Amino acid sequence: MRLLFWSSFGVVVYAYIGYAAWLWLLVRLHKRPVLRERAVPFVSIIIAARNEEATLPAKLANLRLLDYPADRLQIIVASDGSTDRTAEILQENAPAVLPVILSESQGKATALNQAVHRATGDILVFFDARQSVEYDAVSQLVSCFADPQVGAVSGELLLETPSERPSGEALGIYWKIEKLVRKLESASGSVVGVTGAIYAIRRSLYTEIPQGTLLDDVYIPMHVARCGRRVVFHPEAIARDHVSTEKGKEFSRKVRTLTGNYQLLRLEPWLLSLKNPLLFRFISHKLLRLLVPMLLIVMLITSALAGGAFYHAIFSIEVLFYLMAALGGLGTPIRRFKPIAIASTFVVLNAAAALAFCNFITGRNKVWAR
Structure with missing residues (x-):
């Protein structure tokens, strides 16, 4: 007993605690900095949306404030069988936005795949419809691709209270710990997953996501790592979200995320083999x-x-x-x-x-x- x-x-x-302590020691012994430079490659912003008429206008307005050159930027939003005005809003904003209208809901993974098929950018930037992003978010993400070893870049999600202050609740504390682990993983090599609300990858490294996949923000970066490229965390690329006050909403999101981890093991059994270069980190994290x-x-x-x-x-x-x-x-x-x-x-x-x-x-x- x-x-x-x-x-x-x-x-x-x-x-x-122990895994974070091990990463901290590894960073002290062998830190791996990321080469960053200002660059303006052609970028395709990808958003999958379903019944987002309440958030989409604000999101599109937010994207118009980005400091990235408009002639180097493509915005693609896929409506996954939306039953509200999401598709109409997208069509009203064409051609500034390239709408991808799916008549029936097939899931976020399929919506992302369909959007990527229409992308022409060298860099794919993935945002969610709900969160706002800082004006320099795309520039910050793209700057990390000056390092040829970098294949994917995760931004940082700041959770805020309705008063727009960083959350001091226990959930906010948990998220701070999670971000600390990601920073240490990045500084010592690669992170296991990215922040779904804000991340970017090289177009050449995109892998088709199986239909029904819950965690594109783990599936995609793990395939990037399998190709021998780093997946790094860049905290200066910022998205902002509010902690939900709706009872049970945050719990439901967490259940979905954790269910997705189980699902990945069934979809990609190689994750538990030596074919996974991040095997130790994947198990630990x-x-x-x-x-x-x-x-x-x-x-x-x-x-x-x-x-x-x-x-x-x-x-x-x-x-x-x-x-x-x-x-x-x-x-x-x-x-x-x-x-x-x-x-x-x-x-x-x-x-x-x-x-x-x-x-x-x-x-x-x-x-x-x-």
Whole structure:
């Protein structure tokens, strides 16, 4: 029991702290900077949209403010079987925007593929319809391709409260930790995935995405890495989003993302072989976190059964932690106490991982989720 407890504890600590510590050490020993230069290659901006009439006008207005030369920029938006005014809005904005209208919904992956087929740019820049991007976002992404080893570049997503301040909630803290890991991965080689709201790749490295794929922002960069190119994180290329105040929305997004990780293993079994140049990073960053919910249950049970005052104390601490998480679920006022907010968020994220596993084995994969 004690061996099982400490083995589980060790994996959990490594998944959230140990891997970041290893990357930090690797950066200190062998940092790999990225060559950046101002350049203006022809760029195709790719957006897949489904029922985005509420956000699309603001997004198109946002893109008109980009500082990139208009004659070196192509904007393609694919409407994936939208049932609202999305297709009409796109047609109204032609020819500044090249609309790709799919009469029936086939999923985001298919919409992206169809848009890329019409792209003429040397660099493909992928944005989502919901978030706004900084005026220099494209220029910042493109500057990294001056390095011939770079095949894909991820930008940074800033989560903000409705007051337009960076989120101080526990979810914001989790996202800061995630971005720290990505920065360390980039500085030491390649990141495992990119920020779906803002990333770019060389057109020659684009791989057709299988229909129904949930995580294009992992599928595409992993294929770029397989081609021997780096996937880097550039925090000066910025997209902004608001933390959703709609109950359950952020949880649904997390479930979708984690379900997508399971799906990738079925779609691309080479990810768990030596054909994957980022195998160690993929396991450490993506897969171990999927195991954490089960390991937490093992820790709770084994600490209860191990016997002795020390393990009884650990069991009591675990129970207290989960009680704090439960209190955090009661509402906003009590979540202002940061330990409760952190405990609640940690448990919710791992509940999302558990639900993602259930979704995967039962085939309940959602292709579109905002």
